Amino acid sequence: MSWGTIGVLVLGAVIGLVEAPGLFRRKKTKELWMFLVLLAAAIASNLAAGLPEDLPTPLDALKAVFEPIGKFVLRH
Amino acid sequence: MPDNGKIEPAQFRKLVMFFILGRAILITPTFLAEQAKQDAWISAAAGLLFGVLIVLLLRKMGTRFPESTLPQYSQGILGRWAGSAVAFLFFLHALLLCSLTTRSLSVFMASTMMPETPIQWIIGLYLFIAAVGARKGIENIGKTADVFYPLVVALFIIFVVFVTPQIEAEKLQPVLAKGMAPVLSGAYQVAGFPYMNLVLLLPIFPFVSDSRQAAKSFLQGTLLGGGSLCILTLLCVAVLGGPETANELFPTYEMAKTIEIGMFVQRVEAIMALMWFITIYFQVVICFYVAITILAQIFRLTDYRPLVFPMAFLLTAFAQLIAPSISYLIDFSRSTWSSYTLTYGLLILVLLALAAVRRGSGRRSGEASPS
Numbered sequence: 001m002s003w004g005t006i007g008v009l010v011l012g013a014v015i016g017l018v019e020a021p022g023l024f025r026r027k028k029t030k031e032l033w034m035f036l037v038l039l040a041a042a043i044a045s046n047l048a049a050g051l052p053e054d055l056p057t058p059l060d061a062l063k064a065v066f067e068p069i070g071k072f073v074l075r076h
Numbered sequence: 077m078p079d080n081g082k083i084e085p086a087q088f089r090k091l092v093m094f095f096i097l098g099r100a101i102l103i104t105p106t107f108l109a110e111q112a113k114q115d116a117w118i119s120a121a122a123g124l125l126f127g128v129l130i131v132l133l134l135r136k137m138g139t140r141f142p143e144s145t146l147p148q149y150s151q152g153i154l155g156r157w158a159g160s161a162v163a164f165l166f167f168l169h170a171l172l173l174c175s176l177t178t179r180s181l182s183v184f185m186a187s188t189m190m191p192e193t194p195i196q197w198i199i200g201l202y203l204f205i206a207a208v209g210a211r212k213g214i215e216n217i218g219k220t221a222d223v224f225y226p227l228v229v230a231l232f233i234i235f236v237v238f239v240t241p242q243i244e245a246e247k248l249q250p251v252l253a254k255g256m257a258p259v260l261s262g263a264y265q266v267a268g269f270p271y272m273n274l275v276l277l278l279p280i281f282p283f284v285s286d287s288r289q290a291a292k293s294f295l296q297g298t299l300l301g302g303g304s305l306c307i308l309t310l311l312c313v314a315v316l317g318g319p320e321t322a323n324e325l326f327p328t329y330e331m332a333k334t335i336e337i338g339m340f341v342q343r344v345e346a347i348m349a350l351m352w353f354i355t356i357y358f359q360v361v362i363c364f365y366v367a368i369t370i371l372a373q374i375f376r377l378t379d380y381r382p383l384v385f386p387m388a389f390l391l392t393a394f395a396q397l398i399a400p401s402i403s404y405l406i407d408f409s410r411s412t413w414s415s416y417t418l419t420y421g422l423l424i425l426v427l428l429a430l431a432a433v434r435r436g437s438g439r440r441s442g443e444a445s446p447s
């Protein structure tokens with residue numbers, strides 16, 4: 001495991017330990033679920049960001065749709 | 077409402093101004109000069125006109141529903157599911173802009189001042205400040221704007237005063253050498269960035285204490301921010317020259333480097349960088365706040381605050397993943413962003429407006445809004 005991976009997991013655990021117990025105690029189930037989903041997504045994407053490969057981004061899709069329009073307007 | 081805080085109209089005006097300057101202060105002169113060369117400043121002014129039109133439209137929407145938040149009224153007029161879908165579009169847009177802006181700032185920091193700091197640390201720390209700001213609520217963000225406004229204005233004035241001796245008027249000539257077409261394509265670039273991004277301030281609108289005053293502040297803030305952007309673009313072109321501005325990644329920073337006060341005061345650009353550090357902070361914190369409150373309201377959560385830190389953590393990754401390289405990001409901003417945001421922003425607005433008119437809801441029918 002690289003330092004980056006360890007850092008991401010530790011940071012994720014810290015955020016979880018700071019917020020989750022309070023939500024659990026106050027029985028805010030919906031908030032707790034949302035919190036855990038966001039946190040899991042955050043840890044997963046941070047681990048993905050640590051990979052050496054370039055991952056596809058949502059900008060690729062936007063580019064496919066809107067770049068021709070932009071090029072059309074900017075061409076003269 | 078998940079946040080009971082209110083901001084003053086004057087604070088809203090400052091937020092609007094910061095929001096416009098935000099990332100635009102760094103890169104917009106480049107995009108303008110690429111299209112219009114020495115006429116970039118005319119493009120900036122023409123773009124501002126378009127910005128004013130957008131704001132007039134947004135004001136109409138905002139004052140129609142002064143008491144309820146965006147997810148509330150979009151659900152009110154479109155129904156639970158369609159309304160949530162529209163609110164979700166706002167959420168995605170805020171998320172995207174937040175990632176792009178944070179990435180740009182971190183690239184700017186890394187390439188100009190902190191070349192050895194790993195970029196994820198700059199991104200993470202910056203988003204951490206934004207998360208703390210958003211967690212404290214909109215009232216706090218408004219007061220932060222109050223605190224930093226005099227500093228930004230002072231830095232801006234110092235900047236303009238010290239750059240003025242470097243102006244070479246012949247760099248602005250010839251005016252309109254190639255006709256209006258390049259000027260208009262430059263205006264199209266600024267219309268998409270930053271002006272169409274003002275759509276994201278619509279969810280902030282209900283938090284302003286006086287909606288009539290807020291409508292005025294919205295326009296004043298736009299004129300202030302847009303005016304500053306015009307001045308900066310004019311200075312860039314007059315100091316660096318049109319083609320040089322087009323070739324620089326961060327032309328305002330390059331311009332700050334030309335400042336010399338005597339022989340002994342140097343590296344003024346580091347102080348000037350503080351100005352864009354602050355304005356970009358407000359752009360990030362507003363996007364962040366809008367994203368997180370809309371998410372909380374779509375899922376009918378009672379409190380958005382516990383979500384703040386995981387969201388900042390998530391955005392730290394998004395800001396890195398959003399583009400494989402800075403050249404990709406700049407290319408995207410140049411060729412795609414304007415057409416995307418203009419289509420997207422106008423579509424959302426027209427949808428909401430049509431639905432509101434057809435249902436006849438809003439203030440005119442005297443409907444009491446849930447709050």
